[in-house]
Amino acid sequence: MNTNWVSLIGNIERDGNQFTLAPLPPSSYLPPTPNIQPNIPLALLKSSIEFENGIIELEVNLPTPSSICQIGLTSISGGTSSYINSTTEVFSGLNSLGAPYGFAIFKNNSWEPLIGSGQGSSITTQCWHQLRLHVQGSNLELFFDGVKVAITSQQIMRGQISLLLQSHERISVRNIKISAIEPICFVVMQFTDDYNELYEEVIRPTCEKFQYKVLRADDFYSSSVIIDDITRTIRECAIVIADVTPNNPNVFYEVGFAHGIGKPTILLSDRKREKLPFDISGVRTLFYDNTIKGKRNIEEGLRRHLDAITIKQT
Structure with a gap:
């Protein structure tokens, strides 16, 4: 199945199955990031895949320990108006609200933490890591390099997948794979x-x-x-x-x-x-x-x- 990705915010370079955030001067948009760092370049991509249950996995190369890579899914309480202003999304991934790994909710331009882990540690940079999200009903499990690092319960509704990247330097993801599970x-x-x-x-x-x-x-x-x-x-x-x-x-x-x-x-x-x-x-x-x-x-x-x-x- 072909998957199209469109950058809603930020400067993205694509090379085959690899996406790279090429930092530009800060945008005027309010950054949709759990860390809310307004002077750090970011990108928000949206996919054409409708997802509700299954597995999303990718490889990511972080240039700095604080670089952000997160997967966004639409919550059951999401809105129906414009994407930026009204949709509720659950973001999971790396560097969430100060935790190396975790989940957070973005709604009405504000963030709510769900769970974080790995506090006091940092993620190795300048190498490829595997990030995997497993969704079954309201069970969400986050894996980093094959290790389960965070779990939460949140009802997901069918919607298009988002990918959030933020860094002062070039951050890349590649080999994004999406597989569905029968609801x-x-x-x-x-x-x-x-x-x-x-x-x-x-x-x-x-x-x-x-x-x-x-x-x-x-x-x-x-x-x-x-x-x-x-x-x-x-x-x-x-x-x-x-x-x-x-x-x-x-x-x-x-x-x-x-x-x-x-x-x-x-x-x-x-x-x-x-x-x-x-x-x-x-x-x-x-x-x-x-x-x-x-x-x-x-x-x-x-x-x-x-x-x-x-x-x-x-």
Whole structure:
């Protein structure tokens, strides 16, 4: 797949698969950098690749220990207006808010730290290093030369990848590789015949049409504690679908966990239920009738919900 990169800010020289920031006099733009160093030349590149889950890796050659190289991804809370002023992005990489390795959020022209590591150390210069970012759902892991150096939890939405470079001297990146991971839809429901039928005949095939890998808790076969598998999968998934018809404590625990980490969630409920619990009564819920026609209606309703989420994330 061909990937196009465009420099939104800064002077970039390209030689095949290598990009180099060739410093010019300071720009009048407010630098979109975690360190906010207004007198240091910078470049901000944007790619044509739509990314949500997967691996981004590159090689970088830092000219100075304080040079910045960071990968930017669009956050689930990002805006829809002009890129520079309103988009929320999560940046991960080298020299983030004073830490050699870390994550930070850029929103409304201001920065918020997420996590940093390596304080007190410095990165070797004038040689090539590998930088790799692994994204699965809301799990983000940063690797430097094969070593995991920082992790955080942040919900990412589908969007184009950014690359931020800043240095007084020439800083280069090369061999940028992007690989996608199939997004997961985690389904939360009671394991009885009625719900199994709804899952197999409606939920799973509908979600698979949207290119989701569909999982339920009964798909886990590891030796670890089941709740650990469930919470890990909720973090790693792109979306949660939960049937809240019966008062099942496991279902409500998992729905609460998903809401707590900001995971996009679709609730389903049979119309026979008189009222939803107060805590979720304000959440948009797809009601259905447990009939043949009702299953067709829920399939259509679920398709509209998934369409809306897909549009929001593109």
